[in-house]
Each structure stands twice: as C-alpha cells, then as structure tokens.
Amino acid sequence: DSGVTQTPKHLITATGQRVTLRCSPRSGDLSVYWYQQSLDQGLQFLIQYYNGEERAKGNILERFSAQQFPDLHSELNLSSLELGDSALYFCASSVGSGVNSPLHFGNGTRLTVT
Amino acid sequence: GDSVTQMEGPVTLSEEAFLTINCTYTATGYPSLFWYVQYPGEGLQLLLKATKADDKGSNKGFEATYRKETTSFHLEKGSVQVSDSAVYFCALGGGSEKLVFGKGTKLTVNP
Numbered sequence: 129d130s131g132v133t134q135t136p137k138h139l140i141t142a143t144g145q146r147v148t149l150r151c152s153p154r155s156g157d158l159s160v161y162w163y164q165q166s167l168d169q170g171l172q173f174l175i176q177y178y179n180g181e182e183r184a185k186g187n188i189l190e191r192f193s194a195q196q197f198p199d200l201h202s203e204l205n206l207s208s209l210e211l212g213d214s215a216l217y218f219c220a221s222s223v224g225s226g227v228n229s230p231l232h233f234g235n236g237t238r239l240t241v242t
Numbered sequence: 243g244d245s246v247t248q249m250e251g252p253v254t255l256s257e258e259a260f261l262t263i264n265c266t267y268t269a270t271g272y273p274s275l276f277w278y279v280q281y282p283g284e285g286l287q288l289l290l291k292a293t294k295a296d297d298k299g300s301n302k303g304f305e306a307t308y309r310k311e312t313t314s315f316h317l318e319k320g321s322v323q324v325s326d327s328a329v330y331f332c333a334l335g336g337g338s339e340k341l342v343f344g345k346g347t348k349l350t351v352n353p
Contacts, residue, residue: 130285161340170345171286171331184340218285227335228274228293233285 134219134234142242146207149237153200153221160202162194166215178225209241244269244336248344255322255351263317263347265332274335275308275315281328322351
C-alpha cells in the first residue's frame with residue numbers, strides 16, 4: 129500500500145460530460161503529480177502541485193484543470209470529455225518537489241468515455 | 243527535450259532465466275535515472291534509482307548501472323521469479339520538476 133488514495137476506482141461517462149478525480153497524498157507528502165496512462169501514449173505527465181501551488185505543467189489539455197487544496201488533497205477536473213480521454217489516471221505524491229524525491233503512486237482511476 | 247527509450251515488449255521468460263530490459267535516454271545536463279515497476283492492478287512503485295554516472299542502483303535482486311558514455315540504464319536480474327511478472331518503466335529526472343517515463347516493458351515469467 130503506497131498510502132496514496134484515489135477515488136473513484138472506475139468512472140464511466142459519456143462524451144461531452146465533466147468528471148472530477150480525487151487524490152489524497154501520502155501523509156507528510158507535499159507534492160502531488162497527475163499522470164495519464166494510455167496504451168498508445170504511455171505514461172504522460174499532466175501537472176504537479178507543491179504545497180498548494182502549481183509547480184510544473186506537462187501535456188495537460190485546456191479542457192483539464194487541477195488544484196491542490198489546503199489539506200493537500202488534489203482534484204483533477206476533466207471537461208467536454210472525448211473518446212480519446214479514456215485512460216488510466218494516476219496520482220502520485222512525494223515529500224519534496226524535486227525529481228530525486230521518490231514518487232508514490234495511487235492505484236489509479238480508470239476513466240471510460242462512451 | 244528529455245526522453246527515454248526502452249525496449250518494446252512483451253518479454254516472456256521462464257523462471258530462473260536472466261533478465262535484461264534495455265533503456266537509453268536523451269537529456270541535457272546530468273539527470274537522475276529510475277526504474278519503476280507496476281504490478282497488475284496497482285500503481286507504479288520505485289524499484290531502484292541512480293543519481294550520477296557509474297552509480298549502481300539495486301533492489302530485490304534487480305540492478306541497473308548509470309552509464310553516461312552510452313546514455314543507458316539497463317535493468318538486469320540474474321534469476322527471475324513468477325512474482326516478477328509486471329510492467330517495468332525506465333524514467334529520467336532532468337532539470338524540470340517532473341519525471342519522464344519510457345513506454346514500459348511488460349514482463350511475463352512462466353513457471
């Protein structure tokens with residue numbers, strides 16, 4: 129058990145809809161990362177927050193947004209969903225913000241857009 | 243930009259066979275290198291890491307050596323077990339705050 133909790137485990141929704149994915153980081157970790165894993169693209173970095181502030185941005189679409197709250201949990205909002213957004217979305221947390229802080233991954237949220 | 247290329251799978255081995263999964267990278271500066279493992283139905287876990295050239299990371303019988311001259315970080319294990327069946331990801335941590343992952347190599351070990 130990594131200590132990172134992601135909810136829900138599975139989400140099925142229709143095109144055009146909006147969903148929210150939630151992540152609770154490991155106790156004591158200040159950084160939260162979001163990754164998208166799909167068969168063709170592999171593991172793609174979306175965004176990172178550190179102690180409530182956005183720290184790094186990757187290949188995150190404008191239809192997607194995220195935030196980290198004062199209690200350090202994070203939410204990833206996906207809107208105007210398209211079939212191609214179907215993927216496994218992982219949250220990871222780490223103590224620090226640099227790459228040498230090991231990442232601890234949750235078990236992911238599997239999103240299916242129909 | 244920074245990138246990681248790892249051998250495509252899937253890789254299928256018999257128990258006690260020798261494992262090598264190749265990983266090469268492109269980066270500016272002096273990145274840190276990592277191997278993560280993803281067991282079925284789970285998130286990724288850090289397997290081992292190396293932060294500078296010639297460092298050897300090791301864990302659970304797996305090893306990888308940071309080779310700057312060949313820009314490689316190949317994963318090896320002398321004798322694999324059925325429980326090693328998983329997807330293995332090579333990753334690079336460069337000047338930015340994020341890790342860049344390879345596409346993953348699926349390993350299946352048969353009894």
